[in-house]
Amino acid sequence: MPDLDELKAKYASVLDLIQKRNVRLDHLHVQDDKLFMQGAAPNDAVKNQIWDQIKVVDASYSDLTCDLSIDDSLPAPADDAPAADDAAPAAAEGTTYTVQAGDSLWKISAHFYGAGHLFKKIIDANPDQLQDENSVIHPGDVLNIPPKD
Helix, strand or coil, X not given: XXXXXXXXXXXXXXHHXXXXXXXXXXXXXXXXXXXXXXXXXCCHHHHHHHHHHHHHXXXXXXXXXXXXXXXXXXXXXXXXXXXXXXXXXXXXXXXXXXXXCCCCXXXXXXXXHCCHHHHHHHHHHCCCCCCCCCCCCCCCCEEEECCCC
């Protein structure tokens, strides 16, 4: 049975991000042999950032239960990025992306570069995971996204 300190150490990067992104954490304890986190994020973008970080730590998150709601009375972080609807993410310095259900390399490329046909840049940046345009991606895979140029 994992203890609270072990699970907090495993998910330390998530807990740090929670603090930095103004997420209110109401409960943090072990329940049913899992780390149980419950709280509220200031908006959907922050909530998604927390989930992305959880998946980076452990794509299956089998030892975690995370229940985050949205509380728009919480202050959004000062460096909050624009919503995905506002603009394509700036991949100016490169970033990582956690594959979601329904994603394709074309779709991810269109999201980050505004052009799906640039998906080969993502293949080239992930030689350990992707060999060619026929490579299969799965939800939870973390891909390097090179700069837009």
